[in-house]
Amino acid sequence: MKKYKQRKDLKNKPKAPTLIDVARVAGVSPITVSRALNQPDMVSEKAREKVQKAVEKTGYLPNLVAGGLATRSSHLVALIVPTVANPIFAETVRAINETLAEYGYQALLGLSGYNRDQEQDLLEAILCRRPDGIILTGLDHTDISLRRLHASQIPIVETWDLGDDPVDALVGFSHYDVGKEMAAYLLGRGYQRFAAVTADDSRAAKRLEGFTDHLAEAGIKHVPTNVIQTPARFSRGRSAFGTLLDQGVKCDAVYCSSDTLAHGVITEALSRGLRVPEDVAVIGFGDLDFAEASLPSISSVKINGADIGRVAAQALVAKMTADDNDPPPQTLVDVGFSIMQRDSA
Amino acid sequence: MKKYKQRKDLKNKPKAPTLIDVARVAGVSPITVSRALNQPDMVSEKAREKVQKAVEKTGYLPNLVAGGLATRSSHLVALIVPTVANPIFAETVRAINETLAEYGYQALLGLSGYNRDQEQDLLEAILCRRPDGIILTGLDHTDISLRRLHASQIPIVETWDLGDDPVDALVGFSHYDVGKEMAAYLLGRGYQRFAAVTADDSRAAKRLEGFTDHLAEAGIKHVPTNVIQTPARFSRGRSAFGTLLDQGVKCDAVYCSSDTLAHGVITEALSRGLRVPEDVAVIGFGDLDFAEASLPSISSVKINGADIGRVAAQALVAKMTADDNDPPPQTLVDVGFSIMQRDSA
């Protein structure tokens, strides 16, 4: 029997057992071990058993770095989100992780902090790891990022937005439409003087634009707005509304770019003796867990973040596993949204 | 000049440029390219420039999979947390990501869902990627996980807990002590009849144990407790307290295993016409953003999640970059905690 070369213990460093170690213990060739583990049908019952025993005896765990190099597929998916501090993304991250795991992929997490340049740096670092797929948040990337993405030939899914010119697949909804519908909703409930508290990220900006555009069509041109820095926080919402009130802004409804901000706005209103919604109505976005159970409950826009994650991950898997014979469909999914009427507006 | 072998376009698949492509364009050998990029000092000015130009021309991005195989270091760090839905972990995840990025490491995210078996599966998948380091949440792992961790010889940092028998490094605080101090705090404020709303994860259980132990020492043996499923949510806290009240539980202070639950408990109390803290006091844990700004503001236990993340990541980097000459110190960091007195208790 041929002896497979034993790895020399470089620098005395004890290393994890390799396929060759397993092969030696099992008394077969390395390639047989590889096949026994990855394509059991190609190997005889007897060989499979020998390999199985050797694997257990050595405590062998395959080295996916080496395997990935050979197969040119890392089974790694890059996942870039602005933040996980916002529960709405947390849910998407969870769903993506879960769905990818089902198909044997692992997520490489990157946090862009709502910043295109940071996203670009992240993307560069991540492309060096040769992921099999990439999931991005939003459509707003630097030119360099776009060029790299296109050049990389890697399947990509953009999420949490909808637009004309996705890099590849797209799973999301129209923020502009959300804004318009929020305006229509508030107008429909009879409110007439509006203020806005919004975070300064690009998607929130699109919603605000839809909101003010729709109001403008209804003849309302002026919407006092306080833009706060991301990430949106309860305390920032509270102080932002306080500032507006201190500036003498009069309004009967406040548009907020997230429930977190809405919650803060409501708290500030209540602390000043304003009744919600009688004196001032408040509407948020995201339909976070607390929106329904707060006092008063918060009117909001429900987005199914888990859905986005699941659909995005599935679309990506479809692309990653597609071969030339059956190319995957061009994916563009509008997951929609729905306005949740509650007590606050 | 020697011609470096051109990679054949296997299956017509256009592939990313490799080091060899760059070498050919630059008119030098592959190893010179490698050195120009990684150890610029070892290469002449002229060669460096040629390589630089060739890199730009080809749009070359190094393949860290191949590099990792050769150097036996992936520059990948496995990060396993129960969930990112809980903002308290989100902050740690952010800090870890940020700190690791500074040192050129990338985080591989795994969500264990507060479940040891799920953590074990995740760990197996992740060890196959040969991370340079591992950051875990908590000390509670399956036997198989522990065996694998020890066998792997990979630097490990456990976080968010403190205990006698860490696998390697440990950065956290004592949950038992937190529970005791919460009890002491409430007793000190004159409360006498207690109830508890707690999530069913192992660290929350330790806090509750500390809480009830301390009360027992003070002669209070009975603490009606409602244990809710993870993840803790506002709505679950609200309904959990509602259930306790419906069962006729009388109490003047409610212990909650998180601010999220506390917030729900307070809301339920207010909705039933109970005044907080006059009729019932509530204390939470985590000092989340909204605790300070809520109405009433929520007494809580402040943990610096970002600190934990930063310190843990730094400790891990120290271990990963240590050589045999100067081994890193055995790390065991107690980041402590502090009780934040607010209006709710």
Next chain:
DNA sequence: TGGCCTTTTGTAATCGGTCTCAAAGTGGTA
């Protein structure tokens, strides 16, 4: 110009797997 040391460049082997293709083993049929 020659000799020696230092800097720079290059060749070959290696990391731990998988792929290709050929060889060996198996079984059925003539």
Next chain:
DNA sequence: TACCACTTTGAGACCGATTACAAAAGGCCA
């Protein structure tokens, strides 16, 4: 027994980088 088809196994090249070591180039002095 000989032949053929099919299953199972293995040898060797390869993935894209890095490491070890050797060769070439450059600098300095006699």
